[in-house]
Amino acid sequence: MKVLPFKIPKSSNHALIFQEDLEPIFYDKLHQHAEIQMSYILSGSGTLLVGDTVSRFKPGDVLVFGENLPHVFRSDANHQGLCHMLTLFFNREGFGHDFFETEELKELDLFFKQASSGFRIADVDARFKREFIRLRSLANLERFMSFIKLLYEIHNTSKELLSNFTNKTNYTDTEGQRMSNVFDYCLSHFKERITLDEIAEIAVMSPTAFCRFFKERTNKTFNQFLLELRIEHACQLLRTPDNQEAISSIAYTCGFNSVSNFNRYFKKQKGVSPRTYKTTETQ
CATH class of the missing domain: 1.10.10.60 (Homeodomain-like)
Structure with a gap:
């Protein structure tokens, strides 16, 4: 199996991809993808590897991973019930090459810079969580408007960076499989x-x-x-x-x-x- 790079399934004319994971464990292989990932964890906890850093994930976390940032979730073995995560995938150029370069959106540059290291939103209020959950029931235009609203909320919220290593590493299949094998072995032993x-x-x-x-x-x-x-x-x-x-x-x-x-x-x-x-x- 080619673990790296990881391909997000999507049609050619969709800029936003919404995904809901409800499984005994989250996908637990080291992977990276060209899309930026915004995830809200409703249930499940475990070890989180992002770039060069080990931390934890838990219910209530909102996590953002930048493009091609290697990461892996390793769910706790003793977790009771299913692991549940809502995710939005998008590419910065997916809305048009200059979309985020307009004066109205240029202040979001910091979001993309911080995303390159990965970050956790430190203090997520109930309103934000409700908006994220609402994404799964929204049609395309409403989902896009909600997405912009979430970006604005994230921009104005304190963040905890998840990684110190900001080099964008595009792994070959061989390198990706090698790193995945190493991390998988370490997480198990x-x-x-x-x-x-x-x-x-x-x-x-x-x-x-x-x-x-x-x-x-x-x-x-x-x-x-x-x-x-x-x-x-x-x-x-x-x-x-x-x-x-x-x-x-x-x-x-x-x-x-x-x-x-x-x-x-x-x-x-x-x-x-x-x-x-x-x-x-x-x-």
Whole structure:
């Protein structure tokens, strides 16, 4: 299967594509596409990889991914019920080459710049969510008008950037399959010890060539990426109110070989100790 690039099915004369996903898990292969993606998650949670960064997705998130920005959703295995997401796909030139260059719309330049890194809308109000949900029942012209309204709302809302790596990387099929295999293996085995030789074998490369390949495409070392993945999983466990697991146990559960290493890397990435994070997030 050619994972990258990913083709959004659409007819030649539609500039907006609306898609509703209601599945046990979201599509969980690393992919990128030429269209900008705006998604609203109604249910489902898990790990989110965008560009060079690992984070989490959860119900209520509104996420925007720019054109050709690699990303993957990995739904939590213990999620109850179906994962539900509404998405709009569009291309900046899909409305005409100069549509967004008009004086009336040029202030949206910041939206497209931030989309190239991917972002999460930090504070989405109920009115915005209702408008997004309404998209599925609207005809073409009404949907377009609603889309412009949503763009305006997003433009005036604070955002959390999801990635630091803004290089637009158009993967070949071989590169895309290789990166997908690496991410898929890490998402499934990050709780275990993963050696450089082991992950290089997954990529069908020598360890030296793999290190160079991974750094060029993510702007970080493989060890940095693996640490981020483990820390994000630890955050999920720490902020779960009914999880009484000791911090030392969480450290080993997430793949760390010592509590001191876990505490050090956690504070370096999150700015606070695991204990402080747990106290703050579960209050």
